[in-house]
Amino acid sequence: MKIICVGRNYLKHIEELNNKVPQEPIIFIKPDSALLRNNAPFFIPEFSNDVHYEVELVIKIKKLGRHIPVDFAADYIDSIALGIDFTARDKQAELKAKGLPWEKSKGFDHSAVISAFMPTPVNLESLEFRLEKNGEVVQRGNSSMMIHNIPSLIAHISEYFTLKIGDYLYTGTPEGVGPVQSGDRLKGFIEETLMFDFVVR
Ligand code: ZN
Numbered sequence: 581m582k583i584i585c586v587g588r589n590y591l592k593h594i595e596e597l598n599n600k601v602p603q604e605p606i607i608f609i610k611p612d613s614a615l616l617r618n619n620a621p622f623f624i625p626e627f628s629n630d631v632h633y634e635v636e637l638v639i640k641i642k643k644l645g646r647h648i649p650v651d652f653a654a655d656y657i658d659s660i661a662l663g664i665d666f667t668a669r670d671k672q673a674e675l676k677a678k679g680l681p682w683e684k685s686k687g688f689d690h691s692a693v694i695s696a697f698m699p700t701p702v703n704l705e706s707l708e709f710r711l712e713k714n715g716e717v718v719q720r721g722n723s724s725m726m727i728h729n730i731p732s733l734i735a736h737i738s739e740y741f742t743l744k745i746g747d748y749l750y751t752g753t754p755e756g757v758g759p760v761q762s763g764d765r766l767k768g769f770i771e772e773t774l775m776f777d778f779v780v781r
Pocket residue numbers: 585586587634636665752753
């Protein structure tokens with residue numbers, strides 16, 4: 581399976597990082613070795629002093645597809661989860677400055693936290709989610725605020741990458757990203773359902 585991630589998909593997050601609003605979705609891939617499941621602790625990697633959380637809605641793909649028309653994109657959604665796209669912001673800044681690919685800062689081991697999956701809710705296009713750090717809400721998002729909504733992401737991505745059963749799509753993060761420290765506890769919710777709860781080491 582592959583993990584497909586979307587960058588800069590919420591306006592206020594683009595503003596907080598002083599990035600430009602993209603004309604088309606920004607896509608990157610994480611390897612399957614990036615997954616961190618079952619509320620396992622996250623260990624801050626040695627190479628970074630500035631790892632940021634980015635909470636994101638995640639879509640699991642249920643059938644093989646390429647060149648998927650937007651109107652049929654919903655047929656490819658199996659279930660949804662909540663995830664964190666951990667990002668070594670210092671490493672990312674260094675790579676971006678040199679015009680190099682992001683992979684080391686985004687695809688390192690255990691950088692893709694994933695919760696258990698739930699059936700796709702009817703209000704997928706207006707779904708609330710949030711991240712709490714040590715009991716305080718640090719990020720709050722709603723899928724209705726995405727620049728590129730989920731069907732258009734599926735359509736766009738499938739023009740470049742064949743989607744396969746079991747692939748994950750991380751749909752981008754809203755504003756409020758920030759650093760983690762050893763000892764932090766992160767809890768993620770979709771609406772009022774607790775999706776993950778783990779600690780940083
Ligand atoms: Zn992200």
